Amino acid sequence: MKKIILLFCLSIVFISCETNKKPLNSENNFTSKNSEFAIVIHGGAGTILKKNMTPEKEAVYRAKLEEAIKTGYKILEEGGSSLDAVTKTINIMEDSPLFNAGKGSVFTNAETNELDASIMDGKTLNAGASAGTTTVKNPIDLARAIMENSPHVMLSGKGADTFAAEQGLELVDTSYFYTENRFNSLKRAKERDSIELDHDDKKVGFYDAEINNFKFGTVGCVALDKNGNLAAGTSTGGMTNKRWGRIGDAPIIGSGTYANNATCAVSSTGWGEYFIRAQVAHDISALMEYKGLSLKEAARTVIHDKVAKLGGDGGIVAVDKNGNMVFEFNTAGMYRASMNDNGELVVDIYEQH
Ligand code: ASP
Numbered sequence: 083m084k085k086i087i088l089l090f091c092l093s094i095v096f097i098s099c100e101t102n103k104k105p106l107n108s109e110n111n112f113t114s115k116n117s118e119f120a121i122v123i124h125g126g127a128g129t130i131l132k133k134n135m136t137p138e139k140e141a142v143y144r145a146k147l148e149e150a151i152k153t154g155y156k157i158l159e160e161g162g163s164s165l166d167a168v169t170k171t172i173n174i175m176e177d178s179p180l181f182n183a184g185k186g187s188v189f190t191n192a193e194t195n196e197l198d199a200s201i202m203d204g205k206t207l208n209a210g211a212s213a214g215t216t217t218v219k220n221p222i223d224l225a226r227a228i229m230e231n232s233p234h235v236m237l238s239g240k241g242a243d244t245f246a247a248e249q250g251l252e253l254v255d256t257s258y259f260y261t262e263n264r265f266n267s268l269k270r271a272k273e274r275d276s277i278e279l280d281h282d283d284k285k286v287g288f289y290d291a292e293i294n295n296f297k298f299g300t301v302g303c304v305a306l307d308k309n310g311n312l313a314a315g316t317s318t319g320g321m322t323n324k325r326w327g328r329i330g331d332a333p334i335i336g337s338g339t340y341a342n343n344a345t346c347a348v349s350s351t352g353w354g355e356y357f358i359r360a361q362v363a364h365d366i367s368a369l370m371e372y373k374g375l376s377l378k379e380a381a382r383t384v385i386h387d388k389v390a391k392l393g394g395d396g397g398i399v400a401v402d403k404n405g406n407m408v409f410e411f412n413t414a415g416m417y418r419a420s421m422n423d424n425g426e427l428v429v430d431i432y433e434q435h
Pocket of ligand 1: 126127182299300318319320321329330331332350351352353354355357
C-alpha cells in the first residue's frame with residue numbers, strides 16, 4: 083500500500099513539474115507574439131574596435147543610428163507598412179556620409195561609385211533590386227520602384243539609372259557621392275597592391291587585412307508591422323576598389339535581403355562573395371521554415387557555421403513574424419539598433435554581449 087501511495091505522490095509531482103515548466107523562450111516558441119511590431123537596422127559590420135574610435139565619433143554614429151531607427155519606428159507605431167518603414171529608415175542612412183550607401187559610398191578601382199540595393203515584401207514575396215547605378219541618390223527607392231512598377235526583379239547599370247529617371251526618382255551628379263574619407267580608402271587599397279587573385283578560395287585582392295579594418299558600412303533594415311507584414315531592405319556602395327562591374331550580395335535576393343511573412347526578414351552585411359555563396363538571408367528563412375529552428379538558432383547556424391567555415395565574415399539583422407529580433411555577426415563589431423513595440427531602443431557597435 084505504502085508503495086502505491088509513494089508512486090501516486092511521485093506521479094503527481096512529475097505531472098505538476100511538467101505543467102509548470104516555463105513556456106519555451108519566445109525565441110523558440112512561434113505561437114507567442116514577442117512584439118506586435120519591431121524594427122532592426124545595421125550600418126555595416128567589420129573590424130570596428132572601441133580603441134580605434136573616439137567618443138565623439140561614436141556619439142555621431144549612435145545618433146545617426148537612433149535617428150534612422152526612430153524614423154521607421156514612428157511609421158510602424160502609426161500603423162504604417164513595414165515596406166515604408168524599411169525604405170524611409172534606409173533613406174536616412176543613405177543620406178549620411180557615415181555609411182557606405184548613397185552619400186558616402188566607397189569607390190571602385192575606376193574611382194567611380196556604383197551602388198547596389200534591394201528590397202523584399204514578405205507578404206507577397208515580391209522583390210526589387212538594382213545593381214551598379216551611378217546617379218540615383220537613394221538606391222533603395224529605386225529597388226522599391228523596380229518591385230512595384232516594373233515587370234522585373236533586378237535591373238543593372240545604365241538601364242537601372244534610366245528606369246529611375248523614368249520613375250521620377252531623384253538623380254544626382256556623380257560627384258554627389260564623393261567623400262574624402264572613402265577616396266582615401268581607395269588610395270590606400272590601391273597602394274597595397276590589392277589585386278592579387280587567390281584562385282584557391284576565390285579571394286579577391288580588394289579585400290585584404292587592411293581593408294578588413296575599414297568598416298564596410300552597408301546599411302540595412304528589417305521590420306514587422308502591425309498587420310504582421312515583414313519587409314527587408316539593404317543598400318550599399320559595395321567594396322572599396324571593386325572592379326569589372328563587381329556586384330555584391332546586397333542586391334541579391336536570398337543573399338543580402340530576404341523577407342517572408344511565414345518566417346522572417348533578413349538584411350546582410352559583410353564580405354559579399356561569401357554571402358552570395360552561402361545564400362545567407364534565404365538560408366536563415368529556410369532553416370526556420372523547413373527545420374523549425376528559431377530565428378536565433380537559424381541566424382547563428384548560417385553566420386557562425388556556414389559563412390565562417392567558408393572563410394567569410396559579416397553579419398545580419400533579422401526579425402521574425404512574432405517580433406523576435408536578432409543581431410548576429412562574426413566580425414569584431416556591427417553598427418546596429420533595434421526597437422520593439424514598447425519603444426525600447428538598443429543601439430550598439432562593438433562585440434556581442
Ligand atoms: N556586403 C557588401 C558587399 O559585399 C559590403 C558590406 O556589407 O559592407 O558589397
